[in-house]
Amino acid sequence: MTHPTRIGIFGGTFDPIHHAHLAMARAAMIAGSLDTVLFVVASIPPHKQNDTHASAEDRLAMVEAAVADESGFEVSRIELDREGLSYTADTLRALHMLHPEADLFMIIGEDSLVDFPKWREPAAILDLVHLLVLPRLGIAAPIHDSLTGHYDLVPFEESAISSTGVRDALASGELLSEMIPASVLGVIEERGLYGR
Secondary structure (H helix, E strand, O other), X not given: OOOOOEEEEEEEOOOOOOHHHHHHHHHHHHHXXXXXXXXXXXXXXXXXXXXXXXXXXXXXXXXXXXXXXXOOEEEEOOXXXXXXXXXXHHHHHHHHHHOOOOEEEEEEEHHHHHHHHHXXXXXXXXXXXXXXXXXXXXXXXXXXXXXXXXXEEOOOOXXXXXXXXXXXXXXXXXXXXXXXXXXXXXXXXXXXXXHO
């Protein structure tokens, strides 16, 4: 008897993608026994409508470069090909239709878990996915009771790397090899992103 494919969904602006994103995806893949981690590049995230620094297509290109040599990692442009704001519930419904036989898991940070009840259609999301949660330093807020049984914590040591830190390093000309893959830096320099 074959088991359903287990797909992890890792959404974000990835502005730009960095080593910590990849480490998070690897940790979730192991903890959740995932067959695939699908990086879903946000087109117009509701909470960052005017706060992205690279275009959606440029961010997609950077993610594609970052995961090209990673086994089991794939990139989705499902949000880029849909008009309007990128709401998680809508994306998950579309992915469920594309993979109706698969078990879906959503990879999020502990800070997002705390805010989860405030998301659009949280109950609908929980009907479609099980949450794989990466710990975040300094998160002391309680987790809402409605989430009990809907998530698992992923063993992971949080990294200090952030997309903001990468952009600051790019602006100041710092060495970036410890922050982003060389393939991502290649896309940044080829396309002249972040002032390079």
